[in-house]
Amino acid sequence: MLLRNGYVLQTDENNIYFERLDIRTKNGEIVELGTRLNQDQKEDMVDLDGDLVLPGMVNSHYHSYTNIIRGTSFGEPLELWSNDTVALGGVLSERDMELSASLGIIEMLKAGVTACVDHIPHLGKASPIAEIYRATGFKAGLAPMLHNIKDSDLLYSMDREVQKSSGPSPFPSTDEYVKFYKDYISEFNNPDGNTRVMVGINSPQRADDELLEASSQLSGDYDLPVHSHLLESRWQRLSADHASSPVERMDRHGLLTHKTSLAHCVWLTASEVDLLAKRGATAITNPTSNHFLGSGIFPARQFLEKGIPITLGSDGVNCGTNHNMLEILRFFLLIERNSNPDHDSWIGLKKGYEMITKNASPILGFSRPAGEIRVNRSADLVVVDRTNLLDILDSSLPAQLIFNTSQLDVKHVLINGRFVMQNRNILGMSEVDIRRELAERKRELEGSMKEALEKASRDKEPFQRTFRSLKEKFNCYDK
Ligand SMILES: [Zn+2]
Structure with a gap:
């Protein structure tokens, strides 16, 4: 698969930065990175239109x-x-x-x-x-x-x-x-x-x-x-x-x-x-x-x-x-x-x-290393819509992601080179069905969870008493 026109997270010795790149994946791994890569015959192609690509x-x-x-x-x-x-x-x-x-x-x-x-x-x-x-x-x-x-x-x-x-x-x-x-x-x-x-x-x-x-x-x-x-x-x-x-x-x-x-x-x-x-x-x-x-x-x-x-x-x-x-x-x-x-x-x-x-x-411990967007790494890739990120300085994007972003707007996710989320839809399960079924479980779980918490509050009494008696001793560990 060829992912074209990504704004791809890269690293050098000391920094992370973003670079305009195309990414080619094959058999679950990244096999080529470059600019203006040609689409091979029968190869799937997705145009990322400048979206961010993160490992x-x-x-x-x-x-x-x-x-x-x-x-x-x-x-x-x-x-x-x-x-x-x-x-x-x-x-x-x-x-x-x-x-x-x-x-x-x-x-x-x-x-x-x-x-x-x-x-x-x-x-x-x-x-x-x-x-x-x-x-x-x-x-x-x-x-x-x-x-x-x-x-x-x-x-x-x-x-x-x-x-x-x-x-x-x-x-x-x-x-x-x-x-x-x-x-x-x-x-x-x-x-x-x-x-x-x-x-x-x-x-x-x-x-x-x-x-x-x-x-x-x-x-x-x-x-x-x-x-x-x-x-x-x-x-x-x-x-x-x-x-x-x-x-x-x-x-x-x-x-x-x-x-x-x-x-x-x-x-x-x-x-x-x-x-x-x-x-x-x-x-x-x-x-x-x-x-x-x-x-x-x-x-x-x-x-x-x-x-x-x-x-x-x-x-x-x-x-x-x-x-x-x-x-x-x-x-x-x-x-x-x-x-x-x-x-x-x-x-x-x-x-x-x-x-x-x-x-x-x-x-x-998977066979293929992951966690970086490099050749020979597993194609575990996250494509993020950058509309709501400010890029007045391109160099501000990495710090912005870590220190200023409460929720990424994730569009696509690939794991082992396969889409598991595409256009914000999760492919291997129905999110709507999961959420509906979870809501339906409330009727049954409400009672049993309350009972469990009541039992736990009795079970924890000896722990509470001992914990209180040890508070002085714990002080010496504080740093
Ligand atoms: Zn744990």
């Missing part, structure tokens, strides 16, 4: 089930709030999960996002969710969650409130996890296509050694990227300080490599950051989620100084966020400036933009 953005950490429960719960820190999200997730049917994933895809495409890492807590619903991505062509790293230790059994000081869990475990056995993963891999792991299976550890503290070892084995045997939450909150740090370093545990099991991406990384020690750098792992910051839950501020400078790649995620949409990765990037960059008085080392436009594009490519 598709990536949401590097996200939970698709949360789209449908947005706005349900707010005003508490992670460990209390988690009771709500777990209970609400528990009442969602398979169809609810499909609708929730579909809504996420619709919103991501409209924000110019072409790929995500979906960290899926509900194993039984992971296949229908994967089918949605497969049917729409949206690129997804699918990371079904592996965990077998409850927060109430691992968080510091919770044992004063709750007896260690006894009786049968609510989690699958390690063998069951491995069997699930093997089936899931054979069905959905398609590095040349649009779904890639990742080993989705919930969090190293929430998995015993046997499960971490099995996770490592799966990653090695099937060449799967590894994805996990890591040290998100003060309480998790305090708990780790009284047990063992989750980073060192991951490393002991061979789970810390250049294929590993770790969400949050707010509370790592200097030696844990060093270990991430040494192993080539990627840190994923989720600034809107961390601020919504009061978890802390990701110390970006520390990671950048060690050369650790950083990417960005929304995290669950019920964590005070949305799918607009440009907005999340803006939020991150603004916070970063105020945490860093040395303006010479503020994160520039190119480095920032790479955090929502190029840096995410290795963590997803």
